[in-house]
Amino acid sequence: MRILLVASAFNSLTQRVHAELRDRRHRVDVHLAGDDGALRTAVRDHAPELVIAPMLTTALPRDVWSAVTCLVVHPGPPGDRGPSALDWALHEGATRWGVTVLQADEVMDAGPVWASASCLLPPAAKSDLYRGEVSDAALDAVLRAVRRFASGTFTPRPQSGPDWRAADHTRPYLRQGLRRIDWERDTTDTVVRKLRAADSRPGVLDDLLGGEWYLHGGHPERTLRGRPGEPLATRAGALCRATADGAVWIPELRRRRPPGGPATVKLPAVTALGDSLPRLPELPAPLMPAADDPVWSDIRYAEDGPVGLLRFSFPGGAMSTAHCRRLLDAYRYALTRPTTVLVLGGGRDFFSNGIHLNVIEAADDPAAESWANINAVDDLAEAVLTTTDRLVVAALGGNAAAGGVMLALAADEVWCRRGVVLNPHYRLMGLHGSEYWTYSLPRKVGAEQARRLTERALPVSAAAALRTGLVDRVLPCGPQQFEAEAARLARLTAASPTVHGRIAAKKAAREADERIRPLADHRAAELAVMHAQFFDPRAPYHALRAAFVRKTPAPAAPA
Structure with a gap:
């Protein structure tokens, strides 16, 4: 089948969908969204049988989705709508989520559903989950939607009417005012949850050492204590800040873009702060911590x-x-x-x-x-x-x-x-x-x-x-x-009677x-x-x- 992928960026999910569809012998082309005129030209030139949008931040034009079936991957379960779906899920502490493949329509995220898949949300940052559990669910849903489209017999289910059981749950863009950390009141777990929900974009905007910074990434620190919000220590380029009941390690910072200025760059926290960072102790983590030691280390x-x-x-x-x-x-x-x-x-x-x-x-x-x-x-x-x-x-x-x-x-x-x-x-x-x-x-x-x-x-x-x-x-x-399975297979390899012969041969x-x-x-x-x-x-x-x-x-x- 001739498939055109339309995406706002050739990100990890778009790359995975591209590679997996090629594996199944579909002819796949990619067009980066942003210019509706260029998109119309791409659709005309490639003449796709199906358009798939694995990652899209803008709506497809009506004349495109009315001329060819366009399937949009939404990183939320059926009934969930809005531009910050996964962010909201992590911000609110969800442990289970899903992905929906729906047909482009007049209203964003409201078209009929071709396929959906559920997934768990273990404790991890948004970008990690997006490349992991969410990506697995998205691929499962995309491949089922493609098979259903190719069959020519499937009718997608509308997101309204008597047969639709999920409530309409449209949520707005998750703005910085809701993401902001209250260092005096927020516990370590709350701070980590907010940071993980904003990783790796947009980050959490915060005041730090006289400047405005986006904080990226967060790992709990259970031993250090200090005045809430106060920088306490550094480790391997990361900065430790006190919370209401503990502390958190922040690996990266990005300076807020000044009005009319160039885009800023996300950097290791210590590198980003440079001379503005006060003298703090560098606290390296042990290379071999005890198995039950929660110490953070990269x-x-x-x-x-x-x-x-x-x-x-x-x-x-x-x-x-x-x-x-x-x-x-x-x-x-x-x-x-x-x-x-x-x-x-x-x-x-x-x-x-x-x-x-x-x-x-x-x-x-x-x-x-x-x-x-x-x-x-x-x-x-x-x-x-x-x-x-x-x-x-x-x-x-x-x-x-x-x-x-x-x-x-x-x-x-x-x-x-x-x-x-x-x-x-x-x-x-x-x-x-x-x-x-x-x-x-x-x-x-x-x-x-x-x-x-x-x-x-x-x-x-x-x-x-x-x-x-x-x-x-x-x-x-x-x-x-994966970690446990790789360790298990490594043990089997080490126990093999041929292992020493393999070492000698290499x-x-x-x-x-x-x-x-x-x-x-x-x-x-x-x-x-x-x-x-x-x-x-x-x-x-x-x-x-x-x-x-x-x-x-x-x-x-x-x-």
């Missing part, structure tokens, strides 16, 4: 018999120079432990998206910071590639892109959850890429498939990644179960590959191209990066 290590578990979770999957160096230190520590299998990752959200474009954009010298960042990622990838005394598994519970995919490929095996979307390319950012991809990607999928993946620059579903050899195992579980293979072409040669060749792209102010990378981090229209990517 990197932690644990052991389960012969299995080491090195988990990390960085906001948005972006890995700054500091992130990479701290993770490399943790990895080196893990290598000193007596384990047979080391699992890298395993969390429920992003594995990694490579270098931290926001930190780079905000740096005094973006080219120099780009160079430091890519070398820090390369150091980490090299450590993984040269680990020959145990098996290393990259466990992807969430999406990965660019250098994050290539970091995963440095491991001996790549396991991912079935809902994961991979973008194994750099071209849309105008970069050649590094992380030893010229060695690891062809080794994994073959030279021709490596060329197609990097040049076509399309999202890849977990199923397609398994077929091409990009990943070795797909775990058919939900986001909340050591021999690495030594043979090194004789053919040293890893240092791959790195030098990759970085020679990257250096030119970083330090040439006319290189497309700089304009593409600025557009990406500031959410402005991007110039055309290099051919």
Whole structure:
């Protein structure tokens, strides 16, 4: 079937729907909404049998939805309407939610229903849930709606009339006045809930140290106390602030945009505050906390018999120079432990998206910071590639892109959850890429498939990644179960009678590959191209990066 995806952004859900529909041999094109005239032209040129809008912030024009069936994905259960559906659910503490695929009509979110699916909302941030449980429910509903449309026999159910049992529940945009934190009265749990409901957009607007900032992300702190609203400490770039009964860690801040000024950039809290941050204690978390210790940390290590578990979770999957160096230190520590299998990752959200474009954009010298960042990622990838005394598994519970995919490929095996979307390319950012991809990607999928993946620059579903050899195992579980399931499979791998033979074989293979072409040669060749792209102010990378981090229209990517 010819399907046109119309979306306000080619976001994670749009990418997943795109990849999954292609897997099912539909012909899929994408059009970014915003200009109704351009949309009419796209519909005329592509002549789709069906239009699907996985993520839409504006209404489709009447002449489009009256000419071709247009299905809109609404991140709420049947009967729920309004532009802040998931935000409201988390703001009010909902534990169960849903997704509805409805037909575009005169009234937003009020058209007849083609399919719906329910999902749980475990304690997590909005963006994490959107890429996890909500994405799973949305895909289930979209695929059923497509099958029903293709059958030609299904009649969608109207959201009104005697057969409709759900009450009309239209809610307005969730404005900052309702999101605002009352530091004197709000408990830690309330503050965390408000922060999670605003992650990663729009954030919670707040007054902090004489400025207006959007707060992004929140993790409870159960030990520290102080005057409500007072900054107490820092940890790994995050800021701890006192609440009415405890405290909360805030990983990222974004300065409020001044009237008429440029869009501002979300940054690690300590980096964003800069010199305005008073002298505060830096309180690092233990790398190996006790199993029942609720301490928040973005990197932690644990052991389960012969299995080491090195988990990390960085906001948005972006890995700054500091992130990479701290993770490399943790990895080196893990290598000193007596384990047979080391699992890298395993969390429920992003594995990694490579270098931290926001930190780079905000740096005094973006080219120099780009160079430091890519070398820090390369150091980490090299450590993984040269680990020959145990098996290393990259466990992807969430999406990965660019250098994050290539970091995963440095491991001996790549396991991912079935809902994961991979973008194994750099071209849309105008970069050649590094992380030893010229060695690891062809080794994994073959030279021709490596060329197609990097040049076509399309999202890849977990199923397609398994077929091409990009990943070795797909775990058919939900986001909340992935960590435990990956650990279980790692234990089975470590207990296998063949594991020591596999370790010996991989050591021999690495030594043979090194004789053919040293890893240092791959790195030098990759970085020679990257250096030119970083330090040439006319290189497309700089304009593409600025557009990406500031959410402005991007110039055309290099051919």
